[in-house]
Amino acid sequence: MKFATMLSDVLPSLFKSPMTEMYPFERKEPPTHLRTLPKWNRENCSGCGLCAVDCPSQAIEMIVLDKKEKRFVMCFHIDRCTFCAQCTYSCHQGCLEMTPENWELATLDNKALTLCLGDRADVEEFLAIISSPDTA
Ligand code: SF4
Numbered sequence: 001m002k003f004a005t006m007l008s009d010v011l012p013s014l015f016k017s018p019m020t021e022m023y024p025f026e027r028k029e030p031p032t033h034l035r036t037l038p039k040w041n042r043e044n045c046s047g048c049g050l051c052a053v054d055c056p057s058q059a060i061e062m063i064v065l066d067k068k069e070k071r072f073v074m075c076f077h078i079d080r081c082t083f084c085a086q087c088t089y090s091c092h093q094g095c096l097e098m099t100p101e102n103w104e105l106a107t108l109d110n111k112a113l114t115l116c117l118g119d120r121a122d123v124e125e126f127l128a129i130i131s132s133p134d135t136a
């Protein structure tokens with residue numbers, strides 16, 4: 001690059017305000033079509049498990065505690081999800097959707113990378129089952 005060309009790039013930038021974004025102190029709205037972790041609307045979920053079977057990254061676990069009572073727990077392995085949206089196409093009940101809502105997923109805590117959703121009591125029951133020494 002010629003010196004004169006370089007100067008024509010550098011000089012204007014000395015008089016502009018920085019482009020740096022002050023995240024996380026300032027947050028912008030995410031783009032509306034951003035794909036983040038799928039959102040599970042469990043009201044119509046039948047517990048069929050198709051979303052988990054079809055997920056190419058094995059990022060979903062569907063746990064059926066009681067099918068009749070519709071007691072389901074869905075665990076997302078956030079670190080495996082590639083945001084491909086396959087699960088949303090596989091679910092015939094329309095329970096899964098890609099939204100820009102849940103995009104701040106970075107963490108240093110490995111445990112936080114598994115997100116279990118469902119009725120609070122059901123999630124607690126499931127977590128108690130998997131942490132029990134008998135299932136270790
Ligand atoms: S978006 Fe893709 S990778 Fe993520 S849970 Fe759904 S199917 Fe799996």
Ligand code: SF4
Nearest residue numbers: 045046048049051091
């Ligand atoms: S495919 Fe849909 S209905 Fe079946 S378990 Fe997944 S979210 Fe529920």
